[in-house]
Amino acid sequence: MNPNLTITPIKEWLPGIKRPLVISGPCAAETEEQVLQTARGIAKLNRVSVFRAGVWKPRTRPNAFEGAGNKALPWLRQVKAETGLLTAVEVARAEHVEEALKHGIDILWIGARTTVNPFSVQEIAEALKGTNVPVMVKNPVHADVQLWIGALERVNQAGITKLIAVHRGFYTSDKTQYRNIPRWEIPIELQTLCPDLPVVCDPSHICGRTDTLQAVAQKALDLNMAGLMIESHIHPASALSDAAQQLTPDALGSLLNALSVRDVCSENKAFTDKLESLRLIIDEIDENIVRNLAHRMAVVGQIGEYKQDNNVTVFQMERWLEILRSRIASGVVHGLDESFMKELCELLHKESIRRQTAILEVRNRNL
Numbered sequence: 001m002n003p004n005l006t007i008t009p010i011k012e013w014l015p016g017i018k019r020p021l022v023i024s025g026p027c028a029a030e031t032e033e034q035v036l037q038t039a040r041g042i043a044k045l046n047r048v049s050v051f052r053a054g055v056w057k058p059r060t061r062p063n064a065f066e067g068a069g070n071k072a073l074p075w076l077r078q079v080k081a082e083t084g085l086l087t088a089v090e091v092a093r094a095e096h097v098e099e100a101l102k103h104g105i106d107i108l109w110i111g112a113r114t115t116v117n118p119f120s121v122q123e124i125a126e127a128l129k130g131t132n133v134p135v136m137v138k139n140p141v142h143a144d145v146q147l148w149i150g151a152l153e154r155v156n157q158a159g160i161t162k163l164i165a166v167h168r169g170f171y172t173s174d175k176t177q178y179r180n181i182p183r184w185e186i187p188i189e190l191q192t193l194c195p196d197l198p199v200v201c202d203p204s205h206i207c208g209r210t211d212t213l214q215a216v217a218q219k220a221l222d223l224n225m226a227g228l229m230i231e232s233h234i235h236p237a238s239a240l241s242d243a244a245q246q247l248t249p250d251a252l253g254s255l256l257n258a259l260s261v262r263d264v265c266s267e268n269k270a271f272t273d274k275l276e277s278l279r280l281i282i283d284e285i286d287e288n289i290v291r292n293l294a295h296r297m298a299v300v301g302q303i304g305e306y307k308q309d310n311n312v313t314v315f316q317m318e319r320w321l322e323i324l325r326s327r328i329a330s331g332v333v334h335g336l337d338e339s340f341m342k343e344l345c346e347l348l349h350k351e352s353i354r355r356q357t358a359i360l361e362v363r364n365r366n367l
Ligand code: PEP
Pocket: 027, 028, 054, 058, 110, 111, 112, 113, 138, 168, 205
């Protein structure tokens, strides 16, 4: 079923917005001083439109810092009065929506842990009825584009047309350089299904560290995303949450200055955008193939040792024939060429045998 979203274009509700839209501020509002100092540093850059700060923080374990709560809302009002920045907070419950709106917060966002739960999203949507306050919906923790679209639809059906989707990466149990793997193909699919919906990238929660932010932010712009949400803190090292991924306002300025924003008017823009998106998907797929190959070879090694412990030969004809038969059949079902599949299996098998034999040789040498 195609998504059915009614979207008010950003430029109608954020007049004079710079491209890309930049949203920044601390992971969490901790103290009045931290909030105001961070906001002043950000405002000086003259490049950020929206000040973000988590007031109610969803934490993995109890007793971690759960945000300053309601008392932080007047600090944000102060940020707006002093700097002119719009303010945004995360809402996870109906009462968060009510409190935020009572204190003049401009934009609300639904966090990744909330987007996964249709009951919570619906509760928030009910509280939003009749407000038409702008809402940003972060992707759900796991890579399910339908769940993301579902949350956007629930909010939209409550009458919210000022919508932004935020891509913050996805949980994986694999060891990767990312805190949350980007899976760029998912926001690209969202953009394809909902062409009017602005999608903003949150490199901070994708990277979980600061040294890779620049590359991820650039990639998001190269993919023609509408903006960036990047966490910043006046003293990142002493932040009470997400300390490793926050930038000082000055470092944020350097990151933004170093970004290249591509020419929107280039004649071939549609072509280059599409080509770039497709190449990024290929990069992601190849990275997955390499990870899976490494995993396969590690398991092959374990099997090699296990066979040896049990005095079983490295090569077993029936198993090999079964692998060849089933992988070729599966490849053909997925539209892959039969002889390509055969060659691929032979290559994999050759390397697996080489690995297991090598293990055997090392062990024999040590006997
Ligand atoms: C956040 O923006 O600080 C946050 C909690 O993010 P997410 O919902 O993406 O984990």
